[in-house]
Amino acid sequence: MAVTLPALSCVALCGGTHGNELSGIYLVQETLKNKRKGEAMEAVTVVTVISNPRAVQQRVRYTETDLNRCFTYAMLSAPVSERTPYEIIRSQELNSLLGPKGSGQAVDLICDLHNTTANMGLCLITYADSDWICLHICKHLQMATIPVRYIHYDIPLSEAFSLESVGKHGFAMEIGPQPHGVIRSNIFTAMQEAVHLMLDWVRLFNSGTQFDEGSVDVYTMVKNIDYPRDPYTHNITAAVHPELQDRDFCLLYPGDPIFLSFSGEILRYKGKEPLYPFFINECAYYEKGVALLLARKSKVKIPAIQCSRA
Amino acid sequence: MAVTLPALSCVALCGGTHGNELSGIYLVQETLKNKRKGEAMEAVTVVTVISNPRAVQQRVRYTETDLNRCFTYAMLSAPVSERTPYEIIRSQELNSLLGPKGSGQAVDLICDLHNTTANMGLCLITYADSDWICLHICKHLQMATIPVRYIHYDIPLSEAFSLESVGKHGFAMEIGPQPHGVIRSNIFTAMQEAVHLMLDWVRLFNSGTQFDEGSVDVYTMVKNIDYPRDPYTHNITAAVHPELQDRDFCLLYPGDPIFLSFSGEILRYKGKEPLYPFFINECAYYEKGVALLLARKSKVKIPAIQCSRA
Numbered sequence: 001m002a003v004t005l006p007a008l009s010c011v012a013l014c015g016g017t018h019g020n021e022l023s024g025i026y027l028v029q030e031t032l033k034n035k036r037k038g039e040a041m042e043a044v045t046v047v048t049v050i051s052n053p054r055a056v057q058q059r060v061r062y063t064e065t066d067l068n069r070c071f072t073y074a075m076l077s078a079p080v081s082e083r084t085p086y087e088i089i090r091s092q093e094l095n096s097l098l099g100p101k102g103s104g105q106a107v108d109l110i111c112d113l114h115n116t117t118a119n120m121g122l123c124l125i126t127y128a129d130s131d132w133i134c135l136h137i138c139k140h141l142q143m144a145t146i147p148v149r150y151i152h153y154d155i156p157l158s159e160a161f162s163l164e165s166v167g168k169h170g171f172a173m174e175i176g177p178q179p180h181g182v183i184r185s186n187i188f189t190a191m192q193e194a195v196h197l198m199l200d201w202v203r204l205f206n207s208g209t210q211f212d213e214g215s216v217d218v219y220t221m222v223k224n225i226d227y228p229r230d231p232y233t234h235n236i237t238a239a240v241h242p243e244l245q246d247r248d249f250c251l252l253y254p255g256d257p258i259f260l261s262f263s264g265e266i267l268r269y270k271g272k273e274p275l276y277p278f279f280i281n282e283c284a285y286y287e288k289g290v291a292l293l294l295a296r297k298s299k300v301k302i303p304a305i306q307c308s309r310a
Numbered sequence: 311m312a313v314t315l316p317a318l319s320c321v322a323l324c325g326g327t328h329g330n331e332l333s334g335i336y337l338v339q340e341t342l343k344n345k346r347k348g349e350a351m352e353a354v355t356v357v358t359v360i361s362n363p364r365a366v367q368q369r370v371r372y373t374e375t376d377l378n379r380c381f382t383y384a385m386l387s388a389p390v391s392e393r394t395p396y397e398i399i400r401s402q403e404l405n406s407l408l409g410p411k412g413s414g415q416a417v418d419l420i421c422d423l424h425n426t427t428a429n430m431g432l433c434l435i436t437y438a439d440s441d442w443i444c445l446h447i448c449k450h451l452q453m454a455t456i457p458v459r460y461i462h463y464d465i466p467l468s469e470a471f472s473l474e475s476v477g478k479h480g481f482a483m484e485i486g487p488q489p490h491g492v493i494r495s496n497i498f499t500a501m502q503e504a505v506h507l508m509l510d511w512v513r514l515f516n517s518g519t520q521f522d523e524g525s526v527d528v529y530t531m532v533k534n535i536d537y538p539r540d541p542y543t544h545n546i547t548a549a550v551h552p553e554l555q556d557r558d559f560c561l562l563y564p565g566d567p568i569f570l571s572f573s574g575e576i577l578r579y580k581g582k583e584p585l586y587p588f589f590i591n592e593c594a595y596y597e598k599g600v601a602l603l604l605a606r607k608s609k610v611k612i613p614a615i616q617c618s619r620a
Contacts, residue, residue, distance in 0.1 A: 026545075026549075029545070030573065179427045179489030179490065179593055180489065180490075180593075181594075182591055182593045183546075183549045184549065184591070185552045185555060186552050186555070188549055188572065235336075235339070236493075239493045239494065239495035241495060242495045242496050245494060245495060245496070260495045260499075262336050262340045262498065263343075281492055281494070283489055283491040283492045286491070
């Protein structure tokens, strides 16, 4: 007996939440162009959004503060003054447009398009390991040509800081490797394919198709590791070790090399448990004190689902 | 009979001319640390320079204008006012420190360390195809583990716009691929190896070693190609074609694919002559209207040389 869930009548496709992650920006612009050509009369409304137009225009991640850390309840309800950073104001605008977060008026699904310099393939990043919509979409995306994984940040909705938390369902679609400020055709095409597959799934779901039960490997974030740094200047003193670089989602064992210092010294993983590294050497995380994240993998069983409206 | 040339008593090793190209910055800092440890009592004086400290601090290419376009005679002698961009002021400071450009007081050799997002391996970029010092260093660097090539911009000294033009001899040492704002251990190590090989060569040269005649493949820049753009928004409408991406220095023939548009259309190379592409999809060149550069290759014969002082 399938679990019944409401239709996904309105899907938001967002790009440019970080203004230098180009695949999503050009994909949203291209989708908009095709909508104008009149291809959009269908069972699902797709809202396209350039989340941070100022940052996009300047080709930077953000102008004053990282927009994709501004969607906690506290920040969405913070009073605004003349000195409030642009991105906080913009997060409240986006919350009005696509939310309000946690309410019945919120869009049904947010897909927020991101790029990473890490060799992560395609990842759906969510705050839930029991959101059957997101998990079924991830299962459906397994037919994409790029490896697709499901990452879970175990953070309550009130503290969930990123744009996709505003929707009833939502995920960041993260694809790499691609340098920020650069567009690589293979990464653009992979994102385009995944967005098409996702929208195909939503149309099938809305039209009453039943999706079978199954399982999805879920990578739940456990902790992060910073670069070794000079205690006085705070400058990094080592780079990610060549044997770890680009090895996202390859199990890291205690004693494996993590860093190679600029003077040639190898630094090793001191954890007691083998874990899966990801976001290895992501450009934007130097300033956040993160050289890599570590996850535990589990197999999550998902029930058969069907749209309650059909 | 060897050509005799003066000793290279003073070499400037510069990093951070672009503040988000990290290999050179960390290599200069590491070199400085080792100099402090007292390893530097030798036949050549190595001056280490962080060229654009403000940009390095902010992790951006530049703060107001591209420093590495500010070393023409016109800009080096431009009057300074309150509204002069920081980088023009800084170029004049660097010209005082390492030049003056074109004078007998200039340092003997400038090696300016750069990174590119393009898959270029290691390149020495110069304004001369008959500078026996630069060409012999390039020949010596062939023993490095990374492919090493010699690029020639055929521009007169007065118009030469980049930092290395301030020295009596000079080149940019460009290494990629590496995303800007990221440091990859393999690229750092390759740069470190090349700088050591270069300084070894300088020491041998200064101590009287004769270097045999030979030849070097020189890639002379012929023209550049911009991305296809929307005539109204000026936004790019295509990415570098997957068959060209990462194929720097692989001969491009008339009719070969260059771009794949976001709507799926292939655009081809319309030139009549096969040429060598480089700086393919370099992040910093989007704003300069350059998707790739094209070069003609020639074999330049270089004479045996020896230091006149020895």
